[in-house]
Amino acid sequence: MDADKRASFEREALPHMDAVYRFALRLTGSADQAQDLVQDTFLRAFRSWDQYTPGTQCKSWLFTICRNLYLRQRERGQRHDEIVDENAPRDQGSESPVNPLWSAVEGTDPEGEFFASIVDAEVLKAIDALPEEYRTAVVLSDLEGMSYDEIAALVDVPVGTVKSRLFRGRRRLQQALYEYAVETGVLGASPRTDE
Amino acid sequence: MSRKPDMGFFHRLKRMFGGKASSGHGHDHTPGHDCGHEHEHGSTACQEAVSLLYDYLDGELRGVSEERVKAHFELCRMCHPHVRFEESFRAALKRATAGEAPPPELKDHLLDLLKEA
Incomplete structure (x- = not known):
């Protein structure tokens, strides 16, 4: 059973490692942190592999896990991002369709x-x-x-x-x-x- | 993925315009340009096209006729550079991130971790 699970995970999820790494790199801004985040992502994904629906977008599923882990880390204060107010009124100049x-x-x-x-x-x-x-x-x-x-x-x-x-x-x-x-x-x- | 418009198309278009749109300099920006459409820069057609620029480039026009928007960007010498501008921007993002790959040992390390999991 475990061998089957590992085999299907390695077959379906692992090929997305490069993409997850690129995404992690853009999220964290650091190669070391990106590697840690990739490892955490795949470990979490492996443990939740039963919840993944075969045939659906595996890459998106992995990216979701990756981003959620990153956001949790950020909450713990490992990285500070600018907080944007998306409800701020639209500025006529910068929001004009004409760039x-x-x-x-x-x-x-x-x-x-x-x-x-x-x-x-x-x-x-x-x-x-x-x-x-x-x-x-x-x-x-x-x-x-x-x-x-x-x-x-x-x-x-x-x-x-x-x-x-x-x-x-x-x-x-x-x-x-x-x-x-x-x-x-x-x-x-x-x-x-x-x- | 094939949802992005064909980049080569615009190069062919440039040739159609006798290279005028290809130099990046000295465009004819006078109103009433000879784009084959009866409109001037700032006309409703241009405004509509520009407001749909991202949807068009993202392959997300959804219900708006892609042919019509594409035809405008193809033929309007005012709007055409805006498409090129956005494509140039996107190409720079792609180029800057193209070489990024995980270190080779990451996969082996990951496989070891999975065995222990």
């Missing part, structure tokens, strides 16, 4: 080619600086390719909240990367020259 950054780059780099010039470490830093709610939504959608429904089920919020988090998270991230590009001269007054 304010578009007008900022319209004359020099309307297609956002500057994003390609930003070093990976800075991109990662900007992702990790997002509040957890936004970061999780952006990571699950833009990096893991999950649908709004999948993210809503995983995070246990309505689809409308997922969309709002994606909107705000992406805007914040773009703003941070834009500011970095301006500060470092990737985007500036002088016309860009292609390498």
Whole structure:
């Protein structure tokens, strides 16, 4: 029995280890903590393997466990995230469907080619600086390719909240990367020259 | 997953526009551009398309005609760069995280832990 359980777990759950690790890395922001979180996630998943419905999204199930463990750790004070007030009134400027950054780059780099010039470490830093709610939504959608429904089920919020988090998270991230590009001269007054 | 739009499509589109949309510089931003649609920048069609930009790129249009939104982004020289801007942003996120993999010993360690569990 135990051998069967282990075999099916290793067959269905273990192939998602790399994905869970990537997610854990974005949640914790540290390779050491991510490894610990992956181990905790798979141990917890193994113990709860009877509750997993075969044929359903195993990756989403593992991600849910991973995030819940992370949030519990965060409650214990191992990491402090910015608390976002999602009920805050919508700011007309920053919440406009027209991205304010578009007008900022319209004359020099309307297609956002500057994003390609930003070093990976800075991109990662900007992702990790997002509040957890936004970061999780952006990571699950833009990096893991999950649908709004999948993210809503995983995070246990309505689809409308997922969309709002994606909107705000992406805007914040773009703003941070834009500011970095301006500060470092990737985007500036002088016309860009292609390498 | 195949829900993201075909990136190559926009490169083909650029060629259709004689390379004007590909330089990243000096776009024709005057109203009444020759995109084949009877609208100006800021028109209802552009506003609607822009408000659906994320849904479109996320493959989540749900009930809105994808063909219609796609056609607008394909043909409107004002809105087209916005699609490219978002794609460039997403590509940067993917690139920055592409090389991230767990250390090779993690799997073995995990298998040992499971044996003890």
